[in-house]
Amino acid sequence: xxxxxxxxxxxxxxxxxYRRQGTELELVEHTPPSLWxxxxxxxxxxxxxxxxxxxxxxxxxxxxxxxxTAITYRRYDMADELLARGANPNYRSSERVSHMMVxxxxxxxxxxxxxxxxxxxxxxxxxxxxxxSVAKMFVDEYxxxxxxxxxxxxxxxxxxxxxxxxxxxxxxxxxxxxxLMQFVVSAHFVWDDAPPSPD
Numbered sequence: 098x099x100x101x102x103x104x105x106x107x108x109x110x111x112x113x114x115y116r117r118q119g120t121e122l123e124l125v126e127h128t129p130p131s132l133w134x135x136x137x138x139x140x141x142x143x144x145x146x147x148x149x150x151x152x153x154x155x156x157x158x159x160x161x162x163x164x165x166t167a168i169t170y171r172r173y174d175m176a177d178e179l180l181a182r183g184a185n186p187n188y189r190s191s192e193r194v195s196h197m198m199v200x201x202x203x204x205x206x207x208x209x210x211x212x213x214x215x216x217x218x219x220x221x222x223x224x225x226x227x228x229x230s231v232a233k234m235f236v237d238e239y240x241x242x243x244x245x246x247x248x249x250x251x252x253x254x255x256x257x258x259x260x261x262x263x264x265x266x267x268x269x270x271x272x273x274x275x276x277l278m279q280f281v282v283s284a285h286f287v288w289d290d291a292p293p294s295p296d
Contacts, residue, residue: 102116102117102118112126112128129143129146129147129150130143130147131147132144132147132148132151132154132156132163133157133160133161133163133166134147135147136163136166136167136170136172136175137166137170139170139172141174141175144175144178145178148178148179148182151163154179154182154183154184155184155185155188157190161200162184162188162190163179163184164176164179164180164184164185164186164188164197165197165200165201167179168197168201168213168216168217169201171209171212173212173216176216180220186217186220186221186222187221187222187223195225195227196223196225196227196289197217197222198213198214198217198222198224198225198228198232199225199227199228199232201213201217202214202228202229202231202232203229207231210229210231210232210235211235211238214232214236214239215235215239215251218236218239218240218253218286219251219252219253219254220253220254221253221254221255223286223287223288223289224236224240224286224287224288224289225289226289240286244282253285255285256281256282256285259281259285260281
């Protein structure tokens with residue numbers, strides 16, 4: 098049978114299918130690596146090629162969503178490009194799957210947990226239930242910080258847009274801005290009241 102003459106070989110996420118012709122091998126098909134594989138192999142060129150041919154950047158073609166994978170590997174450059182293409186930091190493939198922040202901060206070092214929490218909050222992540230005590234500590238550190246114009250560089254992207262809109266309405270009146278700032282910040286963060294995932 099023809100199937101018996103086919104040989105499948107994999108390398109760095111690429112799948113090559115060869116047909117045996119006597120003592121020779123003929124390449125009959127090449128499947129490029131998935132977005133998940135390019136992140137796992139940390140190949141930026143392959144990653145950009147895979148990203149260009151991927152319609153749904155939240156699709157789980159590996160073990161986790163691509164954004165979660167990029168943050169796991171601390172490839173925040175790849176994570177930035179995924180977010181620019183519309184990746185959702187609150188994506189869950191089903192209700193039984195843990196929120197990305199919960200998954201990322203499970204069994205991580207303090208440093209990695211702090212990076213992941215701050216990055217996700219900066220890019221609009223909800224604050225889910227089921228976080229570890231360490232992750233909660235870093236959430237509180239970020240959310241209940243002293244919000245001032247001097248620290249605006251680390252404000253969440255969406256919050257910056259809200260503040261710009263607020264300033265345009267108030268016509269740059271500093272007193273009103275300072276008075277309303279804490280209210281705007283407290284209303285910005287979404288606390289996810291969904292029950293913890295059973296996994």
